[in-house]
Amino acid sequence: MAVLRSFGVGASVARATLGWIRRDPTYAAMLERTNFHGRTVSLAGGPALAAGATVGAAAGARNARTAAAAVTAGMVSGSVGLYDDMVGNRPEQKTAKGFAGHLGALREGRVTSGLVKIAGVGAAGLAASALIGSKRTSLLGRSADVLLGAGVIAGMANFVNLLDLRPGRAIKAGVAIGAPIGGGVAAGTLGAATAMLPEDLGEEIMLGDAGANAMGALLGVALTSRTGMGGRFVALAALAALTAASEKVSYTKVIQDTPWLRRLDELGRRPA
Template sequence: MIRRLLVSTALAGAGALAARGAWTALRANPPGGSKLWERVNHRGETLTLLEGPAYTLGAATATVLAPGVPARVKAAAVVATVGGGTFGAIDDLRETGKSKGLRGHLGELARGHVTTGGLKVLGIGATGLVAALLVPSHRDRADSGVVVRLLGGAADTLVSGAVVAGSANLMNLFDLRPGRAIKVMLLFAPAASGAAGGRLVAIACGAGAGLLPVDLAEKAMLGDTGANAAGALLGTAAVTGLGRGGQLAVLAVVGGLTLASEKVSFTKVIARTPVLRELDMLGRRPA
């Protein structure tokens, strides 16, 4: 147990160092120039979206170098993280269409309009499925017969892919106030003491913690790039460590919260709930 905690702590530290290193490098040489990444926050102040690429690069790098994580799991995590970050960046930098939320993007796709938001939904869905195919299967060994095994495998892949993609989308819904999305990530830190999946959680949380100071200071934000990457990485950790039942439970929670977000503002719920409000404001400037 102590050894696992030490390993998880070391991996979290590696994620933090990698993310901070990427942040420093990107700030010194922003791709396309610093203006490309500038946005106005909820206060009307200018900040940068470079935190998102820094998170994506840092988390992916730490994953590749992580000891004790099977090669296929590393590949799945990198595909999910980089995929989430890449399609998130397209939406961050080249946003088209006025639709918001998953329902809005799917509605545009149904009408034949491919917006950057719709492209993100399709792209993260595809990379989520690739990640699901790479992660070793958790199918029930009691299954018998070729057809049953094939159908079971296809169903498991779809569920796992939905967990990865759904987690990427859900994390993005929390990136509306300084530090909020990273604080949500850190809620999963207790799961970092597990095996391969736990090590991915440690990296995801560590990379977020390394960038939390600049996020809370309102100098930068994750944007779709970082939030989608973080959610996808945590989703990959979930499908790596959980069996069919556990993944279905995660999918139910992710799906329920995503549907709820179409009707209810998370920001308003947090503001009305004392404990959540205090956690949300922890380390932030007064509103």
């Protein structure tokens, strides 16, 4: 029952936030973008998902520390993601690509919006993992658990964001990741995500970094709060491998070349 309640809270807050943003002419105009099909879409789905997922996840948390971790990860990741969505489209920001590009810009004395996002998501992951804590008694053991958890939260935020290249893809991946994790934090996150799915598939909205980072970070919180050192280590290793693979191969090409993945990816999507 608690899981269903947190799912409903996440969905309700996300829908209410989306409606509020889209009714405000100033915000609506600021968030308009052109997608890969050349259609005008709104980035309103990002802050709406971030708000709904954060509230839903906090409502479903089993204790105050996990709720605080969800609020920290969701709101900070969503906020720095929205900042990158708004500022990263500027010409001087587009020259820096990838982590190496952002570090190169920093060496030249420029702080890019992408670097702000990376630092913000990393700091949020560390703070959220520290709030979740560890059951181990030694300082070394607790520190290892916190660092692994931080890596899982930040790594999951980055991985989900990597998938947000086609309508509905990131949300479908989030459901596939979050459903097996279970628990109220994951349920609240997925409630908000699935509430955005119809408009995302219909190319009315897009998640952007705000929505994808927040959803990923909260799924990382859900996983970290339900696993120990072993589970966190396996999750972090998998995320690191998937992120490294994305530097060498295109996930979109892999999906297009794999029939069952292509059918799943296109399911429910508006025809081109």
